[in-house]
Amino acid sequence: MKKGKKIAAIVLTSVLGFSLLSGCGSKDTVSAEAQFTKDKTLVVGIDNTYPPMEYVDKNGKTVGFDIEFAKAIGEKMGRKVEFVNSSWDAIFAGLDADKYDLVISSVGVNKDRQEQLALSNPYLANQQVIISSKSGKQIKSVEELAGKKVGVQVSTTSNDTCNYYLSKGIDFDLREYDGMTEAFVALEGGSVDCVVTDLVVGEYYVHKNTNKFVKTCDKLTNEPIAVAAKKSNQALIDKINPILEELSKDGTMTKISKKVFGKDLTQNIDTTLKGYDE
Template sequence: MKKIAAVTLSAVMVLGTFALTSCGSDKSSSSGDDAMSQLSNEGTLVVGLDDTFAPMGFRDENGDLVGFDIDLANAVGEKLGVDVEFQPIDWDAKDLELSSGNIDCIWNGMSVTPEREEAYSLSNKYLNNNIILMTLSDSDVDVTSADQLADLNIGTQVDSAALEMLEGNEAYDTFSENITTYDSYDTAILDLQAGRVDVIAIDQVLGEYKNNNMDGALKVCEYSLGEDAYAIGFRKDDTALRDAVNDAIKELIDDGTAEEISNEWFGTNIVIFEEV
């Protein structure tokens, strides 16, 4: 992937308009301007992520962090002239990690939901996705309507967009007691293979990636839970930082870099740039 050699004019203008703060300032209590100034001063953007969420951000066979979001975040860092530090977190504790200042943003295939729009200052939507149901390829199960879920055991990840879509489904009351949540989708898939759940509710980009690496052991059910899109979550006050990242992503889309990254990980361009 080509490297971006220079800090863009727009990033320089954004960074240059704010006075620098000390490295010891408290990110959790900073205003948006202060947070942007601190980023300029420290030269590091700390990204919180679930490091098991392939192909967005995960560990390869050597234990290195790789993925679409890893490549995109590093490219944004080059545009902004800052280093990017990736901080693995417990996904269920992401709100605390962000509010306490341990990370600057949540960037790891995070779906846009009404609750997250309320909780965070979200970037533009940058990637298309769907929430799907998957089962074993040799299973007789094939969900064609929500009504069938009442007779099935369902697995999904805790605090995920898939769980929120299940909870928001019109038939939720009929299958609510059948849902098991897991710390990671890897564990949910293991339970699917062991027969402890019949289907899993999962992000399409993750499910299809996992299936490709499982030699087609899974299949996608006909019924899906709905369309989805990913965004980056910042603290409510960190609008200047959010806007700078948005500007950098737009530049990466315009110069073709984002498309190159998408093609590398998905074989097609599913990058978008839409306001939340």
């Protein structure tokens, strides 16, 4: 989330647990003095179609959990934060091309991403869940996806999860949408029977639309959310991790989480990765 989200080839190796460390010894590693795309500015890539993590509100302002979180990081670093919007399927290519320093956009940690990106310690709990229409069929297991129309955001780990179960013989009609907003519009309108998405997104839509949506199946995967950088910018991730600890200890993370989700999803994060085939 995304979102847990899928990536092309960028690089990272990582150790499970609260410490996700990249490989060392790369000749491409950037020095601590050359970590940023702009002097005194932290440039952050986002996909602003993913409420409540990052989205454009009715006033045209980009808001959400990750926006406040990124600004808090910038404040601790003494740097202005600049956001660059990207479609999700292109966001990591932009990172690799140095269009921004970090992706702070609900990046779910999974084994593939541990091999492809430099990731921070997780800062938010997350998993893949099924959201059903309250007035429709309550889909309570992966097996019950059979014969249904299922909505996902394209190029996300939700998409990956659904494609995995399709490959295992559970036959359903997978509908891919460019943004999560479109997937939930489809669910509300009856174009799909359910949506597979990140817990953080599903909880938000259910909370905001208690008469329309309900979470009917959870923990298809476990994918805590982290800050992402390309491998050659591991020095920046090494600066981010102590800041995450500070933001947790001083209550900033809890405050943002309760404001956005109505609960604290930033403490006691389960960092044991669970994939769809485990």
